[in-house]
Amino acid sequence: MLDIKWIRDNAAALDAALSKRGADAQSATLISLDEARRAVVQKAQDMQSRRNAASKEIGAAMGQKNMELAEKLKAEVAAIKVDLPAAEEEERRITAELNDALSRIPNIPLADVPVGRDENDNVVARVTGDKPRWNHPAKEHYEIGEALGWMDFEGAAKIAGARFTILKGQLARLERAIGQFMLDTHTMEHGYTEVQPPLMVRDDAMYGTGQLPKFAEDLFRTTDDRWLIPTAEVPLTNLVREQILEHDALPLRLTALTPCFRSEAGSAGRDTRGMLRQHQFNKVELVSITDAQSSIAEHERMTECAETVLKKLGLHFRTMTLCTGDMGFGSQKTYDIEVWLPGQNTYREISSCSVCGDFQARRMNARYRDRADKAVKFVHTLNGSGTAVGRALIAVMENYLDEDGSITIPDVLLPYMGGLKKIEKAS
Known part of the structure; x- marks a missing residue:
């Protein structure tokens, strides 16, 4: 399996290598999947960070007797708890899709391998x-x-x-x-x-x-x-x-x-x-x-x-x-x-x-x-x-x-x- 980090940095090299093997270009598809994976990972991390921060804010609001704010924050935390599993599931799905796509990409030929069809x-x-x-x-x-x-x-x-x-x-x-x-x-x-x-x-x-x-x-x-x-x-x-x-x-x-x-x-x-x-x-x-x-x-x-x-x-x-x-x-x-x-x-x-x-x-x-x-x-x-x-x-x-x-x-x-x-x- 090829490293997605290497593919991101060497997209043209990957497509050129696949062309030598008689295969279609794949870098755009793989990078697009990786971008989607990164986006959903960031979304889940942001939700987790906000949940943690809101939980602390609830304690502060209650300490200040600001019950209205505390209840609002509790509702926000409850909503995040409902939405976060869906984001994590989406992350698992896209990661699996990316890994499956990567697993079907052949290895990169060394420079001294003769180029040919069969x-x-x-x-x-x-x-x-x-x-x-x-x-x-x-x-x-x-x-x-x-x-x-x-x-x-x-x-x-x-x-x-x-x-x-x-x-x-x-x-x-x-x-x-x-x-x-x-x-x-x-x-x-x-x-x-x-x-x-x-x-x-x-x-x-x-x-x-x-x-x-x-x-x-x-x-x-x-x-x-x-x-x-x-x-x-x-x-x-x-x-x-x-x-x-x-x-x-x-x-x-x-x-x-x-x-x-x-x-x-x-x-x-x-x-x-x-x-x-x-x-x-x-x-x-x-x-x-x-x-x-x-x-x-x-x-x-x-x-x-x-x-x-x-x-x-x-x-x-x-x-x-x-x-x-x-x-x-x-x-x-x-x-x-x-x-x-x-x-x-x-x-x-x-x-x-x-x-x-x-x-x-x-x-x-x-x-x-x-x-x-x-x-x-x-x-x-x-x-x-x-x-x-x-x-x-x-x-x-x-x-x-x-x-x-x-x-x-x-x-x-x-x-x-x-x-x-x-x-x-x-x-």
Whole structure:
């Protein structure tokens, strides 16, 4: 959430930033709401002040035996007591309206973010590794998995409907190995602390990281008004909500391997074959909580941590700087890592790493005490995929496909596979 004080002082800058994101100007509406809020706050304060002053005047009038004045003042106080609750209710209503409007405004892009409309305007930051060269044709992951007998979409559809997958046997073990490998890499080499968070959260947690109120249709809700997490970013980032951290505790670096749940409400007709876009999938999430000065450098570090996973897996990928029109709601700047999928003959996103500044922290009231001036300031938050486990499985399947249809297991995963070196057809 943006600071209304900043908006009042930087109205043109806000509207220019929203224009870069392809959104309409909002400063006039927000400032108008804030003016109305300020007016009703002042009205309530004036009424309270007058009530207090009149109460004192009643005592003075009675001391002077001026009963007529005392009765007049009592009537004035009684009228204020009747009118004040209405003014206070009006203040609450306008404040809620202002906060709701503010909660729907996206974050301000950093100055070095390329301006553009959509994914076609994203910019390649770097390309890593080489595409595989074979003498046999490439295949898509679902062709490979079904031929091996370890991937079942029809069975999943019977149980749960579309956009679910059943993995079995060797392929299920390979996915588990990929997730464990990622966790070990981030905890043992990159300094992240592993967390096992709740998979269901309350409204305020979703609000804190920006999923609510704007993106409710993308989420799954339980019958007792909790939400299934769309990403472990939500519970991990909310671990610092409503706290004042000591500066020396920063940065906090947290990671979790969890199932994630998304309704894919806007994805009708997209990626309907296979397991690229699922209602349920596993992902290793990275979250960092930093001070205001360190977040930009932490963003580069986090992205490198995610890239390291793909380097270790021997996968070809490119890192993209997202343009203003393609960034997420809460992001100041985002890098997408896109892995090469030979079966599709294209790159597909496997990780997205974003720096959010204090945008989420304001929604969560998450702060730290600056060691230099002892002032209490909002933390900066970052999140990234480190990476999506299912998409990493797809990439391994397609990039390590052998001519006979088996899958060679990357060396880095062998310690997790119990002696298995190839994924072969189910007997």
